[in-house]
Amino acid sequence: RPxxxxxxxxxxxxxxxxxxxxxxxxxxxxxxxxxFEQLETPGGGxxxxxxxxxxxxxxxxxxxxxxxxPLCPATGRPWPPMPPAFAALSRRAAAAAGxxxxxxxxxxxxxxxxxxxxxxxxxxxxxxxxTPIVSVSLGVAATFLWGGLNRSDPTRRIRLxxxxxxxxxxxxxxxxxxxxxxxxxxxxxxxPRRINITFRQVTTDM
Ligand code: MD3
Ligand code: FE
Numbered sequence: 001r002p003x004x005x006x007x008x009x010x011x012x013x014x015x016x017x018x019x020x021x022x023x024x025x026x027x028x029x030x031x032x033x034x035x036f037e038q039l040e041t042p043g044g045g046x047x048x049x050x051x052x053x054x055x056x057x058x059x060x061x062x063x064x065x066x067x068x069x070p071l072c073p074a075t076g077r078p079w080p081p082m083p084p085a086f087a088a089l090s091r092r093a094a095a096a097a098g099x100x101x102x103x104x105x106x107x108x109x110x111x112x113x114x115x116x117x118x119x120x121x122x123x124x125x126x127x128x129x130x131t132p133i134v135s136v137s138l139g140v141a142a143t144f145l146w147g148g149l150n151r152s153d154p155t156r157r158i159r160l161x162x163x164x165x166x167x168x169x170x171x172x173x174x175x176x177x178x179x180x181x182x183x184x185x186x187x188x189x190x191x192p193r194r195i196n197i198t199f200r201q202v203t204t205d206m
Contacts, residue, residue: 008170017163022085034072048116097167131201132169139190147176
């Protein structure tokens with residue numbers, strides 16, 4: 001069942017399938033409180049992916065830069081609480097990959113429409129790099145690009161399908177990664193979209 005990808009990185013195909021109804025209900029509840037938004041980048045462009053978040057911290061981007069923040073930008077209120085089914089899945093996945101800490105402070109929700117993409121980047125706005133990141137893919141399958149510790153390292157292409165969970169920790173935590181433009185498609189659970197949920201630990205003090 002688990003597919004080792006590299007040191008610290010493990011793919012669990014379909015691990016989230018039993019949780020799909022609760023996850024999609026959670027995404028609906030969170031986005032009703034803090035709506036999906038195509039964030040502005042420091043360069044003045046707009047991300048093609050729509051994002052929201054729940055938990056203690058969400059991630060935001062604007063002309064001032066990228067950062068984790070305690071308030072939803074659309075409402076100025078705290079991000080919605082993390083639904084219990086979300087936290088349970090993060091715990092289960094981190095434990096299954098052999099980590100004794102699970103990321104529970106922040107849950108970012110990315111929504112990809114046809115052609116939305118994410119260019120190659122590292123996740124390094126978190127001050128905490130010990131705890132792994134847990135990612136859950138739902139809906140239309142995407143091609144994930146996975147490189148090394150340098151932007152110019154060669155990339156592997158990994159198909160992330162509905163229900164797949166990946167845990168990224170240890171030496172894989174700071175690898176460059178991205179998502180190629182979402183193909184046109186249809187999935188019974190999400191229609192033409194893909195939803196990616198990532199769990200993160202942001203600070204060491206909680
Ligand atoms: C490997 N999201 O939100 S999830 C992101 O599919 C992000 O929406 C992508 O990259 C998505 O930052 C990829 C898989 C993932 C997430 C975080 C990682 C892979 C990772 C952090 C380090 C290494
Ligand atoms: Fe990332």
